[in-house]
Amino acid sequence: MALSPPPHRIALLFNANKGYDREVIAGIGQYLNSTRVEWDLYLEEDFRSRVQGIERWHGDGIIADFDDPQVVEALSKSALPVVAVGGSYANAARYPEHIPYIATDNAKLVQLGYRHLIDQGLSSFAYYGLPPAPGNAWAAEREAAYAQQLLTDELPITIFRGQPTSAGGWDNASEQLVEWLQELPKPIGILCVTDARARQLVQACQLAKISVPEQVAVVGIDNDPLTQMLTRIPLTSVMQGTEEMGRTAAHLLHQMLRGADHSQTRIIVPPVGINVQSSSRHQPLRSPLVMRARHYIRQYGCLGVKTEQVADYVGVSRTALEEHFRRELKQTVHQALLQHKLEHAGELLISSPLPLADIAVRCGFTSLQYMYAVFRREYNLTPKQFQAQHRGAEITDSTGNSA
Known part of the structure; x- marks a missing residue:
């Protein structure tokens, strides 16, 4: 009886500590x-991802992150089949020769975020990117694509790259970001090169007491769950087709191991869609007091704050704040607090595996029974029924339609 051939030995050269790389690896799996x-x-x-000594590795094939210049250099003379994964380039000459390349579509990522901001009724736009660096070619491509969008629409091009993230330079970087935000016209929509940069931007808005999204609507790229957990205001983010990139890369390498020639293959993978959250749901408001109050509610509304605490933060009496809310939003501050809790609970019911009791606590309801009562009163549904009816409803595809 013939023995089965041993499995192929494949190296994955990625930094799996990053969400983007993990999702590509998940697609391979x-x-x-x-x-x-x-x-x-x-x-x-x-x-x-460590490439030192990779030339001495006795394997059969490699799938690698070609956004990393060290990886590109280390594999430039590899005799093994290699599939590259990375960012797309407007100039096709920048792709490596004789190596199949699977790329995220940087232009479409930017276009999807920009169109979403336009759909929010905004007419001023800016971009928060990354400073030039050997490993940031993908970021430069996104910035150039955004600038081209604004140029095509005959709009001013406002770009801020800031500083690299480091513990020693954090305070100075935050101060510069706050200064830039304060100089921008308001309201404005800002697309960020990554979710990490978007999180920094939201934090800077909080430091500068700039309301998100009434004054600054924010969109990131990556839909990174960890970043979402670390951001007080839920972050709108464009979802890359990373898992599809991983699946495609594995498929190409599988064919190459069986003799196929993919040396000239270039596949550009479009974004999956956009996960719309509070950070970009722009609603024009005239009253700066209501803007500040809603900004506070978005940060602390699920922590059990009361109307008096919101009024104290804004710096006016409860009666005055209630009058502004009735005039501007046709609701009381208490109703706005309850609406925030309901929206957050709805998002968790749709996207989180948490038990209902934990969701009730996280959203500031005094008990699970109270959350049930509020859902029945406001939606005529129990939380379980809401979950079944709306799961997946907040995700839109790349055309803007419901998924």
Whole structure:
């Protein structure tokens, strides 16, 4: 009886400590599970990408992050089949020669975020990017694509790159970001090169007491769950097709191991869609007091704050604030607090596996029974029924339609 050949030994050269890289790796895993292909995968134990000595690795193939210049250099003379994954380029000459390349569509990522901000009724726009660096070519491509969008629409091009993130320079970087935000016209929509940059921007708005999204509507790129957890105001984000990139890369390498020639293959993967959250839901308001109050509610509304605390933050009496809310929003401050809790609970019911009791606590309801009572009164549904009816409703595809 013939023995089965040993599994191919495949190296994955990614920094799996990053959400983007993890999702690409997840796509590779999905391909293996769906096709029953057996690969012996090499991945650093601490999930970092180390290429030193890779030329001495006795394997059969490599899938690698070609946004990393060190990886590109290390694999430039590799005799093994290599599939590259990275950012797309407007200039096709920038893709590596004789290596198949799977890329995220930077132009469409930017276009989707920009169109969403336009749909919010905004007419002023800016961009928060990254400073030039050897590993930031993808960021430069996004910035150039955004600038071209504004140029095409005959709008002013406002771009801020800031400083690299470091512990020592954090305070200075935050001060510069606050200064830039204070100089911008309001209201304005700002697209950020990543979710990490978007989180920094929201924090700077909080420091500067700039209301998000009434004065500054924010959109990130990556839809990174960790960043979402670390951002007080839920972050709107464009979702890259990272898992599809991983599946496609694995498929190409599988074919190459069986003799196929993909040396000239270039595949550009579009974004999956946009996850719309509070950070970009712009609603024009005339009263600066209501803007400040809603900004405070978005940060602390699920922590059990009362109307008096909101009024104290704004710096007016409860009666005065209530009058502004009735005139501007046709509701009381208490109703705005309750609406915020309901919206946050709805988002968690749709996207989170948390038990209902935990969701009630996280959203500031005094008990699960009270959350049930509020849902029945406001939606004529129990939380369970709401979850079943709306799961997936907040995700829109790249055309803007419901998924």
